[in-house]
Amino acid sequence: SDWLWKIYFCLWKKLLIKIFFLKMRKKQSRVIKTKKNSHSEYHRKGSSLFYKVMFYLLFFPFLFYLFYAIFFSEFLTINTIKINGNSTIAEEIIKEKTQKEISGEYFFGNRKNNLFLVSGKKIEGNISSAIRKIKTVHITKKFPHSLIVEIEERGIFLAVCVLNKENCYLLDGTGEAFDVFSPNSQTSFPILYSNFEEKIGLGESVLDRKYMEKIIILQKKLKENSAFESEYLLETPSFISQDVRVKTKEGWRIFFNFDTDLEKQFQKLKLILEKEIPLDKRKNLEYIDLRIENKVFYKFF
Structure with a gap:
């Protein structure tokens, strides 16, 4: 097929050059109609007709070959x-x-x-x-x-699970559920469990951006804390609730609320652990509740 393209290209080039010069000569010439000039004009008309015939003889086969090359040959096959x-x-x-x-x-x-x-x-x-x-x-x-x-x-922002921990989904930065998730796998992102039976489908928006950002801030502050170790697992009564609970590796829980300042809640937590609940007392600790502003509640078993 390559040699056919070369032949066509060469013929087309010569033909177009000839037609171009014929047209230019026709425009520029102002000849007095004598017997000799009439013969010359006849000769030019004959040449012009010949090249026009040649043009169409080459043009239609070229169109046919182009059509075949585009639609039926392997010239544009995706491999x-x-x-x-x-x-x-x-x-x-x-x-x-x-x-x-x-x-x-x-x-x-x-x-x-x-x-x-x-x-x-x-x-x-x-x-x-x-x-x-x-x-x-x-x-x-x-x-x-x-x-x-x-x-x-999509970047994984966090994961959410419902009740039985079998229906789990990954959320992107917009809060949209884009993939299923197995909570048994090791993760570096937080997992939020809802204790309320909520239906989630792929492509649905589960959490808003501000709520997720607070989850990330909470996770960061938990990592920075040196008084105890926490799990990545977070719990909430439902995905519309501002209450979030964190389980520590020692077994006791911390109750946070996103409607109040997280920084102040961590300050209260630090003070209560240093002054009232030292390490030796935490084995019997059930929870610490930081949700109410300027107050702390805690309970032992």
């Missing part, structure tokens, strides 16, 4: 799919979803893996809906045989 931007999502999963969209035929043997015919927007939409961990996806066509899939993964 390379490159994935960029993935870190936790396996490249094979994204390639599989992309390959699924370009497999098969449209009509008369016209294959879907044609770079000219393939719809990047359709592939983007199908990948986004099939792989919830992907935040954004962009398809770029690279001539003549490649698709480049650029993705941005």
